[in-house]
Amino acid sequence: MTAHLYDLTLADGRRLSPYCWAAKLALAHKGVRFETTATRFVDIGKVAGGGFKTVPIVEIDGVTIGDSFELALHLERTRVDSPALFAGEGGVALTRAAAAQGAYLLGKMSRPMALAIHDGLDAETQAYFRASRERMFKAPxxxxxxxxxxxxxxxxxxxxxxxxxxxxxxxIGGDSPLFADFLIAGLFQWARVVGAVDYLAGEDRIGPWFGRLEERYGATLGATAG
Amino acid sequence: MTAHLYDLTLADGRRLSPYCWAAKLALAHKGVRFETTATRFVDIGKVAGGGFKTVPIVEIDGVTIGDSFELALHLERTRVDSPALFAGEGGVALTRAAAAQGAYLLGKMSRPMALAIHDGLDAETQAYFRASRERMFKAPxxxxxxxxxxxxxxxxxxxxxxxxxxxxxxxIGGDSPLFADFLIAGLFQWARVVGAVDYLAGEDRIGPWFGRLEERYGATLGATAG
Incomplete structure (x- = not known):
């Protein structure tokens, strides 16, 4: 069966959200086919029956999951014969540490990108984005x-x-990628899609790591416009 | 059987090394009794038959292990009925991520402490410490x-x-501590022993976390002078 993911979009269709990228990589890793619907920031509350505030929102196995980490836990529980996303209970706990590291990185990486993201949105979404981000950053x-x-x-x-x-x-997951890789890779993919900052340039360890993920999940990472 | 740990010391007997603290917490977590020998930086190469360059050096189960992470892996393999240190293969891989985070923190935390550590050493060890650290930091x-x-x-x-x-x-390990907790806690214990900087002061999440570890491993963390 095919899963369905509501995927955050810029005005021109380019897919934005780092957490949606993490979710798509997790689905690909588990061999789950999925389709996506381009969703604007301002429409998140209206899709999948309403009530969700953030993306990804994923319809899978008859349930709707509104969080990439919860999706990964669901996939690990239900696809035990596919490659692991956590590889045990310790892996789950310590992936939370990777997620915290990712949240910190997201804040740092987003500053030089914020205006470029704004400029890539349609007018209605720009107004929402500017208000919410200026509240978050406490600055224009x-x-x-x-x-x-x-x-x-x-x-x-x-x-x-x-x-x-x-x-x-x-x-990050050792000899093969785990969900922790996808959480962090989502950030670099997000930056790459926006294009304002080339965070992989000159990175002689992070660049090749991202390249190894592209070798494995090229079809997923290449679908930047949906 | 009792394990034996060569433990880095200041001139007055206070135990220094963050990685020795991580090792002692791992031993305590697994319920392994251990004794320690106060060891100066300049004597590391002479103990346990020679050939080791860093502490901890731990004699346990008839083998000698010269690395806290390797010790934790050995304990996890040989004490399967005691509380987990990694809780699975994913836990091992992602504890490497915690160790990398710890190595980064170590570098940052050590700067304001470096001179105080030097001043707490005997004259012979001071000369070694100054030379090696000034090489590392590229500054006096x-x-x-x-x-x-x-x-x-x-x-x-x-x-x-x-x-x-x-x-x-x-x-860090979730509902109960894993080796990742001990790697990071070792840094805060190291700073506490040196006493130059109170990194726990005003930390309303990190302070209580360290307090929870003290509740569990108070005897270990309290043995700051061996």
């Missing part, structure tokens, strides 16, 4: 995305633990 | 530990992902 978007050389350097600094880790193993 | 120790308000702020910034994680779960 023009200020958040000012001085990109400083904010990009801060984001690169925050990637240091990932660089240290990838000295010793090809994937 | 006095410069490394200058402007502590700036370096402490940088260390606190690097703790942000840990704060985010502890919003959602009591331990």
């Amino acid at each position: 978007l023009e200020e958040v995305s000012a001085e990109p050389e400083i904010t990009i350097a801060a984001a690169r600094e925050a990637m240091t633990p990932l660089r240290i880790l990838l000295r010793g193993q090809p994937f | 120790l006095e410069e490394v530990s200058a402007e502590p308000e700036i370096t402490i702020a940088a260390a606190r910034e690097a703790m942000t992902p840990l704060r985010i994680l502890l919003r959602g779960q009591p331990f």
Whole structure:
């Protein structure tokens, strides 16, 4: 059976959300076919019966799941013969640590990208995005995305633990990728789709790691416009 | 049987190394009794038959293990009925991510502490420590530990992902501690033993987390002088 994912979109159809990318990689990893519906920020509350505030929203196995981590747990429970996403209880707990690291990175990486994301949205969605992000950052978007050389350097600094880790193993999950890889890869894919900052440039450990994921999930990562 | 751990010491007997603290917490977690020998930086190469360059060095089950992560893997393999340190293969891989995060934190936390550590060593060890650390930091120790308000702020910034994680779960390992907790707790215990910087002060998530570990491993964490 085919799963259905409501996928955040820019005005031109390019798929945005790092957590949707993590969800799509998890589905691909488990061999689950899926279709996506391009969904604007302002329409999230209207799809899948309503009531969801964030994406991804995934209809699968007769249930609707509104969170990428919950989706990954569901996939691990229901697809035990497919490659693992967590590989045990310890893996689940420590993937929460990777998610915390990802949330921190998201905040850092988003600053120099914020205005470019805004500019890629339709007018109605721009108004929503500007209001919500300016509340979050406590500053106008023009200020958040000012001085990109400083904010990009801060984001690169925050990637240091990932660089240290990838000295010793090809994937965050060890010899093969786990959901922790997809959570972090979603961030780099999001940045790549927006295109304002090339975070993979000059990264001699993170770049090849992302390349290894592209080798495995090229069809998924290549579907940037849906 | 009792294990034996060569434990890094300051001149007055206070036990220093974050990785020795991680090892002692792992032994305590698995219910393994151990004794320690106070060991100076300059004597590491002479103990346990020689040939080791770093601590902890642990004699256990007829083997000698020179690395806290390897010790934890050995304990997990040989004490399957005791509480888990990794809880599965995914846990092992993602504990490497926690270790990378720890290595990054270690670098940040050590700057404002470096001169205080030096001053706590005997004269022979001071000379070794100064030379090796000045090579590492590419600066005199006095410069490394200058402007502590700036370096402490940088260390606190690097703790942000840990704060985010502890919003959602009591331990890094989830509902109970895993080796990842001990790797990070070792850093805070190291700082506490040195006493130059109170990294737990004002930390309303990290402080209570460390307190929960003290509740469980108070005897181990209390043995700061061996």
